[in-house]
Amino acid sequence: MRKPTATHLLLPVILLAWSTNAAAGRKNTESSDASSETALIRKGLDLRQKGQDEEALKEFRRAYELSQSARALAQIALAEQALGRWVEAESHLTEALTHTQESWISHNKKHLDQALNDIQGHLGSLELSGEAKPGTVKVDGVQVATLPLAAPLRVPAGSIALEVQAPGYLPIGRTVVVPARGLAREPLVFVAVAAAKPLPPVNQPPVSPTATTEVEKPLAPPSRWGAGRTVGVIFGVAALGALGTGIAFHLIHENRAKSYNGHGCTPATGLPPSDCQSLYNGVNSAEYIAIAGYVGTAVLGGLATYLLVRSPSAPADKVAAADTAFRFQCSPAVGLGVTCAGRF
Secondary structure: OOOOOHHHHHHHHHHHHHHHHHHHOOOOOOOHHHHHHHHHHHHHHHHHHOOOHHHHHHHHHHHHHHHOOHHHHHHHHHHHHHOOOHHHHHHHHHHHHOOOOOHHHHHOHHHHHHHHHHHHOOEEEEEEEEOOOOEEEEEOOEEEEEEOOOOOEEEEOEEEEEEEEOOOEOOEEEEEEEOOOOEEEEEEOOOEOOOOOOOOOOOOOOOOOOOOOOOOOOOOOOEEOOHHHHHHHHHHHHHHHHHHHHHHHHHHHHHHHHHHHHHOOOOOOOOOHHHHHHHHHHHHHHHHHHHHHHHHHHHHHHHHHHHHHHOOOEEHHHHHHHHHHOEEEEEEOOOOOEEEEEEO
16 A cells, blocks of 8 residues: 655644744634643654654544544645545545535645645445345455445555455455546346255154163175185195195105115126116105105194184185185196195
């Protein structure tokens, strides 16, 4: 918000200070209230010359409360001009200029008209159109009027924040650019707030105080094997596969041992040492695999037995999910072995 220049402010102060001093030199025909008014105005003018416009405004208001004179009202308007309160300054100075019968006003009218013209250069008019609704109008967060408006609003020129509120309607908020000494027209469209519809009452039969209500419990799904038992079955199948592997390689070991003994693998046989070593390694490998098969049978069988006996049952829906999650399959391998595979 732009304030007047120092030249604009100093001229009314000097002029009105001279006018006040001249009034102080009149004959002692003024009342006590008028004398107090003159002293307050003189004090306010001194404060304005020091740049203390806010304090000066308070003194001018006190003077106006005492006398209700147009001179004090004009001083209020000039102080508001210095503070950039354009709307209040225009209203007060316009009212003061209507009192042409007061000699102070008529004597200083030319300078007061210049001040009013400067004030009006910082103002514009805002016209609100549309369906008339009772409500409030705020400009830059300050309530300035109520709806409906009898005339366009006087507002500071430039960009202003407009807010309109009406009971039963959504608030309207927007930014409006008001031209200096011009008119801005802003249409208002009110949107009603949808009232919440109450829910219809639910008619429920009365409950006897002695009657007892039985709550029907949902039937539990049939129990089947849980995931632990499913894993136990898998380990059992794996144990059988390990047993088959142990037996198969046990027989292979016996056959390879007979072959090794049949060849003799001595210097008299005439076989190279490498052939005897190969036969010997075959016997040992078959023995190791057979032992591993028997040990695996014992371990897997023990785990399978434990899981089948100790694992709790599970509902049918969980078991169905477990059935799709676990897969185990055994098939003969090349030779005499068995190959087993599972998905967990």
